[in-house]
Amino acid sequence: MRIVVKKYGYARDPVCIVACAFYAANRWCLPATMKGPFLRNHFDDCFLIPAALPLVLWLQRKLRLRTSDTPPDWREVLLHLVIWSIAAEVVGPRLFAHATGDIWDAVAYTAGAIVATVIWSTA
Secondary structure (H helix, E strand, O other): OOOOOOOOOHHHOHHHHHHHHHHHHHHHHOOHHHOOHHHHHOOHHHHHHHHHHHHHHHHHHHOOOOOOOOOOOHHHHHHHHHHHHHHHHHHHHHHOOOOOOOHHHHHHHHHHHHHHHHHHHHO
């Protein structure tokens, strides 16, 4: 008996699509006057992993750095979460004068990563 595993959709993945839609709506559709501190500062950060990781994994697959078409597992999510958190909150502020490191951004990345990983692991 052969087990058929559904191929992961990368940018067509519902988690990615919803994350991109929420990011875009908050970024470009919701007026600044309607945004409180969370919507202004951390809401979009929650969607870093769910929106960006599928695209990065697709690129890795095309470059043959990823060998399967399965949804991201917790190890892939954790690796990218750590790398992107360090890049955005430690390295970025040292390279760009307008950037600031904020631990709450990393907390938001982590929250989004946890929710996405739970959904991906049950799909």
